[in-house]
Amino acid sequence: MLKGLDPRLNAEVLYALRAMGHGDTLIIADSNFPSEAIARQTVFGELLRMDNLTSAQAAEAVLSVLPLDTFVDDFAGRMEIVGNATEIAPVQSEVQMVIDVAEGKSRPMISIERFAFYDLAKQAFAVIQTGERRFYGCFMLRKGVIAPEE
Template identity: 60%
Template sequence: MLKNLDPLLNADVLHALRAMGHGDELVICDANFPGDSVARESVTGKLLRLDGVDAPRAIRAVLSVLPLDTFVDDPALRMEVVGEPDTIPAVQREAQAEVNEAQGREVPFVGIERFAFYARAKKAYCVIATGEQRGYGCFVFKKGVLLAPDAPASKG
């Protein structure tokens, strides 16, 4: 165990989150998503796992350490319901609440069509599978930056 770190974040997930750079994307997906085959085409080349938790809980853990990109309009994406792009399932409403809480402000999800989501996920830095059994528990997040405060002036 580590202090001030969500216990869901295992070594593989923490390594990937730390290795990501500004603008890199990660996918958090449900149990129905073809995570293994998609992840093989991602930067890490392997599926990372947060088994036994739903997507909103996984999002809470990841966003406890990952800043979202503030230099883009849409740092958080959700997979659209096929044929009903404006429908927001319960899993996505719950995930939205986690994103807003982590960011301390409204950061609305932008919908992305299912096959466009798959294509984007293949280009992601990493794919994290959850135990989410509800459909459409699939999300993309773009990593932002943490800027250090200005260094104190030299006394030299």
């Protein structure tokens, strides 16, 4: 255990988050996502796991140390529900609440069509697979910057 760090963040996840740069993307995936195959195609090249957590719990832990990009509209995204792009699943509402708390304001995620999400995930820095069993518990987060101290 380390002081000031969410204990849900394991060493491998922390290493990857630290290695990411401004604009790099991270995928938080549910247990049904083809995480292993897609993770091999990412910059990091290995699957990261947070198996015992829901997508919202993983996002909360990640966002305790990862700043979101404030310069772009696609700072965060959710996988669209097939056949209903505007519907927001409960798991997606939970992650949106986590983002809103981390940002200190409401910033809606963008919607990403399912197969476009797979393509985006292959271009990501890394994939974290969670223990989320609900459908559409897959999200993209874009790393921002930490401003210098005054």
